[in-house]
Amino acid sequence: MSRVFVPLVLVALVMFGAAPFVVANAPFEQTMGLVQKIFYYHVPSAMLMFVSAFVCGIASAVYLFRRSAAADRVALAAGELVVLFGAIVLVTGPIWARKAWGVWWEWDARLTSSLLLWMIFLAYMLVRRFGGPGSEKLAGAMALFGMANVPFVYVSVNYWRTLHPKTSVVMTLAPGMRGAFWLCVAAFVILYVLLLTVRKRLEDTHAQVEQLHLALED
Amino acid sequence: MRQFLRVAWVVMRKDLTVEMRSREIVYTTVFFAASCVLVFAFALVREGRPLEDASAGILWISIAFAGTLGLGRTFERERHTETLRALMLAPSDRPAIYVGKLLGILVLMAIVEAVLVPMIGLLFHAPIFARPAWLVALLAAGTVGFASVGTLFAAMLVRARSRDVLLPVLLYPITIPVIIAGVRGTAAIFQSTPDEPMARFWAALLVFFDVVFVTLSLWTFEPLMTE
Numbered sequence: 001m002s003r004v005f006v007p008l009v010l011v012a013l014v015m016f017g018a019a020p021f022v023v024a025n026a027p028f029e030q031t032m033g034l035v036q037k038i039f040y041y042h043v044p045s046a047m048l049m050f051v052s053a054f055v056c057g058i059a060s061a062v063y064l065f066r067r068s069a070a071a072d073r074v075a076l077a078a079g080e081l082v083v084l085f086g087a088i089v090l091v092t093g094p095i096w097a098r099k100a101w102g103v104w105w106e107w108d109a110r111l112t113s114s115l116l117l118w119m120i121f122l123a124y125m126l127v128r129r130f131g132g133p134g135s136e137k138l139a140g141a142m143a144l145f146g147m148a149n150v151p152f153v154y155v156s157v158n159y160w161r162t163l164h165p166k167t168s169v170v171m172t173l174a175p176g177m178r179g180a181f182w183l184c185v186a187a188f189v190i191l192y193v194l195l196l197t198v199r200k201r202l203e204d205t206h207a208q209v210e211q212l213h214l215a216l217e218d
Numbered sequence: 219m220r221q222f223l224r225v226a227w228v229v230m231r232k233d234l235t236v237e238m239r240s241r242e243i244v245y246t247t248v249f250f251a252a253s254c255v256l257v258f259a260f261a262l263v264r265e266g267r268p269l270e271d272a273s274a275g276i277l278w279i280s281i282a283f284a285g286t287l288g289l290g291r292t293f294e295r296e297r298h299t300e301t302l303r304a305l306m307l308a309p310s311d312r313p314a315i316y317v318g319k320l321l322g323i324l325v326l327m328a329i330v331e332a333v334l335v336p337m338i339g340l341l342f343h344a345p346i347f348a349r350p351a352w353l354v355a356l357l358a359a360g361t362v363g364f365a366s367v368g369t370l371f372a373a374m375l376v377r378a379r380s381r382d383v384l385l386p387v388l389l390y391p392i393t394i395p396v397i398i399a400g401v402r403g404t405a406a407i408f409q410s411t412p413d414e415p416m417a418r419f420w421a422a423l424l425v426f427f428d429v430v431f432v433t434l435s436l437w438t439f440e441p442l443m444t445e
Contacts, residue, residue, distance in 0.1 A: 064438060064442065065441055067441075120392065123387050123388050127378075130380050131380070131384060132378055135378050137441075137442050138374045138375065140442075141371070141442055142388055142392075144434070144438065145392050145431070148430060148434055149392055152395035152423070152427055152430075153394060153395055155395075156394075156398040157398065159402070160398055160402060
């Protein structure tokens with residue numbers, strides 16, 4: 001990873017630099033007009049938020065059952081990224097909703113389930129931060145249960161309310177929008193991988209320092 | 219399997235015997251649940267008339283609050299006397315201990331609900347006898363879902379710092395589907411014309427939730443409780 005890291009950073013920079021121009025050139029959506037452009041950042045962030053939740057959940061399961069400390073560090077990095085991308089989703093969503101639906105917040109299925117998923121991972125971060133020694137396992141269980149909870153949250157909230165455009169919207173995009181959209185998705189995926197790697201490496205170094213510290217004291 | 223059930227039974231009986239001697243948790247939790255309902259009554263009753271459709275929500279929120287309190291107190295007792303470690307040292311299946319604790323919590327929550335439901339009927343004019351079987355089914359399935367996750371988290375939190383605040387912080391986001399299903403299912407049978415297919419849908423979701431989360435808890439209890 002360390003060999004491709006710098007080139008990937010460059011690729012991501014180029015992609016994020018190009019994205020505003022590509023997005024600006026993409027055709028306007030008929031009913032929503034300019035505000036629909038937020039879609040190019042909102043949807044990729046939402047996708048990565050869900051992907052990251054699953055990365056965190058699976059890494060936590062590996063940590064709990066295989067006792068792999070490295071998996072725990074991946075889980076921590078992924079958990080933080082759920083909160084980060086979730087924050088992007090929950091900021092861009094209401095801005096879009098204000099223009100498209102006329103309200104900042106609507107108790108719609110997808111909004112509510114994103115909010116709940118975000119809450120679960122905020123709770124995950126709280127345990128890690130304030131749980132004291134031994135809280136890694138507790139946090140691991142939280143991530144695992146949070147991941148298992150995703151379908152339940154989705155079904156229950158879906159039957160409770162619904163208003164959001166269906167996911168099939170991605171497949172039925174106008175041809176002019178498709179290129180810009182997938183460029184943004186690719187850029188966000190690269191960003192995600194980079195952040196995950198950096199954060200994991202930071203935790204690895206932390207663990208190493210800790211070990212050296214203990215070795216010095218003995 | 220018989221050994222497993224026997225251990226679970228013994229752990230539950232131990233919890234209930236301790237509780238029967240002091241009755242501390244039952245009395246305080248029931249009183250807390252009743253005061254919850256009263257607080258909601260003052261917020262949601264206008265001109266002497268309860269808000270329509272509020273009763274199901276109040277019932278389930280009170281159950282969730284009282285359940286959290288009961289879970290916290292039950293494990294605080296174990297922590298105070300250092301008995302959870304002793305329990306873990308016992309030469310028996312760890313999941314059996316989990317099931318025993320879960321059964322104890324379920325009995326406690328059933329007592330709380332037996333007080334709460336008539337209160338809701340009395341104070342909010344909820345038709346609790348409209349579909350009694352569905353009401354009991356929803357309450358049972360919802361309570362198992364809530365308590366299965368709650369018992370696992372409360373057991374793990376025994377060793378953690380700031381456990382009092384972390385239990386609701388962890389438990390509520392995870393059990394939101396239980397609350398939604400419980401409230402919507404109960405509201406469906408509290409309507410003037412009970413909507414049975416709706417109640418069936420939510421009860422099915424609750425049962426599915428129970429199966430998944432009880433399995434997950436049984437599966438993770440062993441690695442989680444190993445120091």
